[in-house]
Amino acid sequence: MIRFDYQRPDATNEAIAAGRAEHAAYLAGGTNLVDLMKENVARPLQVIDINRLPLKAIEPREGRGLRLGALASNADTAYHPEVQARYPLLASAILAGASPQLRNAATNGGNLNQRTRCYYFYDVDTPCNKRSPGEGCGAIGGVNRIHAILGTSDQCIATHPSDMCIALAALEAEVQVSGPDGERTIPFADYHRLPGDEPWRDNTLRLGELVTAIDLPAEGFASNYTYLKLRDRLSYAFALVSVAVGLKMEDGEIAEARVALGGVAHKPWRVPEAERLLRGERPGEEAFRTVAEALLKGAQGQGENDFKIGLARRAIVRALAQAAAGTPQSQTDKRIA
Structure with a gap:
């Protein structure tokens, strides 16, 4: 070291x-x-x-949602009574990740900023544009079973590893940051980046900026939601494909839908135009398949990860069905309902 x-x-x-x-x-x-x-x-x-900084509180915002301190642990967040009651999608996603020991130590701000688990990124003897710009991407044409199928570039096909961030994307949270130029608010959709020509840049933080809090909106989709995570092992494994869904139901129809995908791109993946296809629709496999196709438009495998396209399509349909029925995926009994 x-x-x-x-x-x-x-x-x-x-x-x-x-x-x-x-x-x-x-x-x-x-x-x-x-x-x-x-x-x-x-x-x-x-x-x-930064552990001495006063950033651990989880507290309601007057007339709005909930503010999560950046230094609050993942465990404290997932088990907080306000999170469990109003934002069970977020609690479920956090509990799907890592292990109890890691959730006790990991922080909310750190979860946002964790780096990819790409094999080539971690192996300093292999080429990786994210780790060493200009070296090339070893995963393209290499071992790429866990890699991205959406939003890739010829510079990088790594995926973002977080579970928590997939739920935050679906909830349309906001990230509060402080830096040399003062404070600013970053919509969650704008926080993480696709690789493009600068794969070493994971997010839109500026030099010296520090995440101080995550703001949750008033709407938490507490009745119709699910976080479905598909992985090689039932615990302590990163997602091959994950789906966070929040639905607002009115008179048996879908009034609003949010769908975010994990394990498939360099950032949590959302397509608002695809979500809008569900508005006014009654839940059903045909409508869900249409949305899945729209969400996965342009998906391209790299050989070993071609299976992710079909897996993601089925996972989206299953997750939408779970959310519409009000039967969210359990993170303790991991059998798919």
Whole structure:
């Protein structure tokens, strides 16, 4: 491991000032950063431990939704009574991820900013444009079973690993950040990036900016929702395909629909035009298949991951059926209903 300076500021402005330095990294739960440093993938010269900052609260916003502190743990968030009552889709997605030990340590802000689990990104002896720009993408034409089928570029086909972020995308959360230029709000759809020509940029944070909170909207789809995660093992595995669905039902018809996909792209994948196809429709397999095709328009496999296209199509239909029936996928009894 390389040598680095360690700082533990007591105030947010002190952390931001330190974060402006070149090759600086914020440390929260450490469940991703420490692994990356051990593998020599991340090589920060300054590590800024932000755990003393007052960013752990989970509290309602007057007349609106709920604010999740960036340093609140994933476990505290998933089991918070307001989250479970008003945003069970988010609770379910968090509980589908990692292990209890990791959820106890991982933070909400860290979950947003975790890096891809692409094999080539983690192996410093293989080419990876995300890790070392200009080296090429070893996954294109290589071992790519877990890789993206949507939104890829000729520079990168990595996927975003988070479960929590898929639910946040469906809920249309907002990310609060503070930085050298002050505070700003980033709509969740604009927070993460597709790889394009700069695959090393995972998100739209600016130099020195720090996530301080995640704001949930008033509408949480508490009655008709599901988080369906398909993976190689029943626990402690990243999604091959996941689907977060929130529906608002009125008189047996779908008044509003949100569908976000995980495991298929460099960021949580949503197509609002596809979701609008469900408005005014009665739940049914034909309508759900139409939406699945619209969501997966342009999907392209890389050989080993071709199966994801059919798997995603079936998962979308199944998840929509679960949400419409009010029978969400259980994260303890993982058999698909």
